[in-house]
Amino acid sequence: MSGTQQNRHSVRGRIVDALRCxxxxxxxxxxxxxxxxxxxxxxxxxxxxxxxxxxxxxxxxxxxxxxxxxxxxxxxxxxxxxxxxxxxxxxxxxxxxxxxxxxxxxxxxxxxxxxxxxxxxxxxxxxxxxxxxxxxxxxxxxxxxxxxxxxxxxxxxxxxxxxxxxxxxxxxxxxxxxxxxxxxxxxxxxxxxxxxxxxxxxxxxxxxxxxxxxxxxxxxxxxxxxxxxxxxxxxxxxxxxxxxxxDTARFPCMRETVGSPLLAYGFGEPDGTDIDDVTGGGAEGSLFNAVRVDASCAGNPYIHLDGTTGAVYATKRFSAPQQFTIQAWFRAEKPQGKVMGFSSAAFGGSGSFDRHMYVGADGRLVFGVTNGSARVIQSTARVDDRQWHHAVGVMGSGGMQLWVDGVLQGQNTNARAAAYNGYWRVGLESLYGWPNRPVTHYFDGDIDSVAVWHTALDQSAIHSLWEHGR
The missing domain is CATH 2.10.109.10 (Umud Fragment, subunit A)
Incomplete structure (x- = not known):
């Protein structure tokens, strides 16, 4: 056998050995x-x-x-x-x-x-x-x-x-x-x-x-x-x-809800930075510089955000829904910051952000989406009164609605919003370019019972959520 043939056989053998490995x-x-x-x-x-x-x-x-x-x-x-x-x-x-x-x-x-x-x-x-x-x-x-x-x-x-x-x-x-x-x-x-x-x-x-x-x-x-x-x-x-x-992190206070939410945070875990998604859907969250206010389930545990650094980040990525309902109980200390919303990035600054509720510079609650421009509804009264409020924002085929404490604050016919993939956040995201923009994007106060549905809840369901309480 010539040297060339031996080399070919050697190369072929090495290839066979490599594939075998x-x-x-x-x-x-x-x-x-x-x-x-x-x-x-x-x-x-x-x-x-x-x-x-x-x-x-x-x-x-x-x-x-x-x-x-x-x-x-x-x-x-x-x-x-x-x-x-x-x-x-x-x-x-x-x-x-x-x-x-x-x-x-x-x-x-x-x-x-x-x-x-x-x-x-x-x-x-x-x-x-x-x-x-x-x-x-x-x-x-x-x-x-x-x-x-x-x-x-x-x-x-x-x-x-x-x-x-x-x-x-x-x-x-x-x-x-x-x-x-x-x-x-x-x-x-x-x-x-x-x-x-x-x-x-x-x-x-x-x-x-x-x-x-x-x-x-x-x-x-x-x-x-x-x-x-x-x-x-x-x-x-x-x-x-x-x-x-x-009060164990293994069995949080799983508060009652309606329908089938896609994500729900009850903040019933007694310690640590992990937040359980009590729907079982795997959209767990993570606390960042937020303070847990622990209590028994009857005492309604919640989180406190200091208005400068605190936030909750969800870990699961979703497609931005065209029909959705967002809910949160909140107690605002100052007229500033986002209660919750949707962002294209999991952490830090985002290129896209909407489907949110925030406390505006004049103390009113704002619910808005982006559809070419900002489409918003604002509450009729201030909500920065250090009292617990129940907020629900809805967008469906019939348009948008904002509810505060079981009362419809306003509605419009907008039924579309920007399409992108992203994450749900609590307490922080840019509000640059939005109406009634506060001096800071960080929420200052307490938040509890955050939930997201990829459906538009009706008036009966919203009243049920309000009547049940935190």
Whole structure:
């Protein structure tokens, strides 16, 4: 063979080895991803089940009466509290008055004469019968989403979903071990070299051991999901000393809302900079130089912005909606700053910004969008009076409306706004070029119960939000 032919064969061999190594990398990435998914599922089940060790009650949600805050398949942990700490706004697990063996997870809307009145967030009316406080099993302190779905599918006979689950577990299990030869040197890349006979023997032994453990591991994941889904529970004997003990970042004060909001911040987390999107839609927020004012759910926790640096930034990007409703409760200290709005950038300055409500230089609330130019509606009275106000801005096919404290402030026929992608913000964004522009874009005061719908709410829904309160 000539030197040229040998070189060609050498180059071809290196190319084959390189492709083989790249294929090995794909196998490793696939296997690591599968193991991560299985481990995450296992840890979620463990996180859902561990509270029973400490005497809490764990139950799986079987209906959609508490959506969007709590969904079918969510696993909720409840702990007992003293009757004096059963306050409005808490999510309570109770024994149903007509069927004591049945558990109901609804929100407390009234406490009177030794009984609590409940209502599911998705239900138009309160439950028919008040529940005596002695029938309250506990109040919710922890929610693990979706992990109870397999048990729910078993209970309801959802065969297609169960088949898909078993097949998915099988695929994940197979994928999780697909890199075993590469990890043990039984299938080397060009840079690895061939394994010695001793290494190969040890690798084969380890591989057999892993295969012996693989099936029990997958079975544990499946059985764990089914057991949790059936509503694991245990009696709880220790009381909670104060309502503040229940203010955990894992189970925020999920206030009632209407419809299906795309984003909702209740600011019920007791610490940290993370803000939970209580709709479960994944649009979590982040505090920047904002102060939490913590309280029990009945005390209505909120955030304070100092008018110079504070803001809340959402982390999920959306397409700017052409039909939408925005809501916020606010208490303004000064005539300045944006309450909430939509921006093309997640942080800092934005090239596009509208769909917002802000306190103008004259103390009136302004709601506006951009459609070639600013289209705005302004409140009839000042709102910088250090009192809580409920503000709702709506744009739909019939035009725009601004509502303050349940009263229509004004409307117009504009039904279009600028199209761009961006993020919802609270407390800050440029107002350059907008009517009644304040001296600073930073809001000074308190904000609570921020929500966004990508639909235009009607008068009845807006009145319901106002009447419910913060």
């Amino acid at each position: 790249r294929a090995g990398l794909v196998v490793v990435i696939t296997a690591v991803t599968a193991r991560t998914i299985l481990l995450t599922a296992g840890l979620l089940m463990l996180w859902a089940a561990v509270p029973t060790v400490f005497g809490a009650t764990v139950t799986t949600v079987q209906s959609g009466s508490m959506e969007p805050a709590i969904r079918v398949g969510d696993v909720v942990t409840a702990v007992t509290v003293d009757p004096g700490h059963l306050t409005e706004g808490r999510v309570a697990l109770v024994a149903a008055p007509d069927r004591p063996e049945r558990r109901v997870l609804h929100r407390i809307v009234d406490v009177e004469h030794g009984a609590v009145t409940l209502r599911g967030d998705a239900n138009p009316q309160p439950d028919a019968q008040p529940v005596p406080v002695e029938h309250v099993v506990g109040v919710g302190v922890l929610r693990v989403p979706w992990i109870g779905l397999p048990g729910t599918w078993v209970r309801t006979g959802a065969v297609p979903e169960l088949v898909v689950l078993v097949l998915a577990l099988g695929v994940l299990l197979r994928a999780s071990t697909s890199d075993r030869n590469l990890r043990r040197g039984m299938e080397p890349c060009v840079a690895c070299g061939a394994p010695s006979s001793g290494d190969l023997h040890r690798a084969q032994q380890a591989d057999r051991a892993r295969r012996h453990l693989a099936l029990p591991t997958a079975a544990a994941v499946l059985v764990g999901a089914l057991v949790i889904g059936t509503g694991v529970s245990a009696s709880f004997t220790a009381g909670v000393s104060t309502a503040a003990d229940l």
